[in-house]
Amino acid sequence: MLDFSLVSLQKVSVHQTGNKTNGEPLIVSKEPIAQVDENLENILLKYFLKPFHQPTYNHLTFSNDDHALNPVYHYALQCFEHTDSFHIQSIHLAKHLYETALHQNIKPGDLYIAHFKDLQFEGNLTEAIGIFKAETKDHFIKMQRNGANFDVNFDTGTPVDKLDKGCLILNIESENGFKVCVVDKLNKSAEAMYWRDQFLKIKPCADNYHFTENFLTLAKDFVTKQITEEYEVSKADQIDLLNRSVGYFKDHEKFDQQEFSQQVFGDHEGLITSFKDFKNQVETEYEVELKDGFDISEQAVKKQARIFKSVLKLDKNFHIYIHGNKNMIEKGTDPDGRKFYKKYFNEET
Numbered sequence: 001m002l003d004f005s006l007v008s009l010q011k012v013s014v015h016q017t018g019n020k021t022n023g024e025p026l027i028v029s030k031e032p033i034a035q036v037d038e039n040l041e042n043i044l045l046k047y048f049l050k051p052f053h054q055p056t057y058n059h060l061t062f063s064n065d066d067h068a069l070n071p072v073y074h075y076a077l078q079c080f081e082h083t084d085s086f087h088i089q090s091i092h093l094a095k096h097l098y099e100t101a102l103h104q105n106i107k108p109g110d111l112y113i114a115h116f117k118d119l120q121f122e123g124n125l126t127e128a129i130g131i132f133k134a135e136t137k138d139h140f141i142k143m144q145r146n147g148a149n150f151d152v153n154f155d156t157g158t159p160v161d162k163l164d165k166g167c168l169i170l171n172i173e174s175e176n177g178f179k180v181c182v183v184d185k186l187n188k189s190a191e192a193m194y195w196r197d198q199f200l201k202i203k204p205c206a207d208n209y210h211f212t213e214n215f216l217t218l219a220k221d222f223v224t225k226q227i228t229e230e231y232e233v234s235k236a237d238q239i240d241l242l243n244r245s246v247g248y249f250k251d252h253e254k255f256d257q258q259e260f261s262q263q264v265f266g267d268h269e270g271l272i273t274s275f276k277d278f279k280n281q282v283e284t285e286y287e288v289e290l291k292d293g294f295d296i297s298e299q300a301v302k303k304q305a306r307i308f309k310s311v312l313k314l315d316k317n318f319h320i321y322i323h324g325n326k327n328m329i330e331k332g333t334d335p336d337g338r339k340f341y342k343k344y345f346n347e348e349t
Helices: 038-053 071-081 083-100 191-200 208-230 235-251 257-265 269-286 298-305
Strands: 008-017 060-062 109-121 124-134 138-146 149-157 165-170 179-184 202-204 254-256 293-295 311-314 318-321 329-333 339-343
Touching: 008 038, 008 083, 038 109, 038 124, 038 165, 038 179, 071 083, 071 124, 071 165, 083 109, 083 191, 109 165, 165 191, 179 191, 208 235, 208 254, 208 269, 208 293, 208 298, 235 257, 235 298, 254 257, 257 269
Parallel strands: none
Antiparallel strands: 008 109, 060 179, 060 202, 109 124, 124 165, 138 149, 165 179, 254 293, 311 318, 329 339
């Protein structure tokens, strides 16, 4: 999971890329933005990073057989290893986009290349290179006071709540092609897919570590978010389902979706169907294959288990840690309308 609470914007370079096929120019800037004040930084961070707050199932990597031959990988690596070359690398990225986005229907746009520090990924601080293309322009009204009256005019600019295309390259596992997260808000037509396929050339990470990681993320999101939209489920029951999910991965060497569904949701047939439908929805939305069977990665289970919360928080007074049998805890309401939990145990240690 990504956490941007500590992130800072180090450098930003801006270029304009037209459609080469239609005879539109590429215009590159001579230098990065000289100074970004606090207000502008906050706006840019919101515009660049807000779309990446959603869970990312398809952790991606650069897809050449030798990822070092991938131009975007190479330019990002140079940015990380030689920070003083950042602006030159941003120009290389702009030229690469200009030369690969050749379909006549591809829109021109403003291209932002950014360097971030203190971005958190799975609890660890790292840095990232961001590549963002703004293809959408909107009109906005400007009102200014003129003596006892007001003047009303309009201008055209980029809406900060509509990032069209974005990419975050995390400085993690560089030897394997980096960790890459992508946003592409436009349609799935052939010309729109140039961002992933021609420019970035990325693919889902395909190994047991990521298969395990993705399915644990799927289970967590289903239990904590999706399930409450279809059923009335208590927090204690949700924690029990999370514990069962992690427990399956800890107790097995191989993953089998049918077996997993039966062991975790087996006492509720409707949940098995809902989980299958949710899996299909995620595969379609994130364009990733969540395999029905694979060898479980012990390392991925240990890392992902940290985000499976087994704590039931009651107002600001109590925390109840639920590690096992949900039948040992009972929820109720007293005659005065106060809610309570009753806990049972066999022995005290």
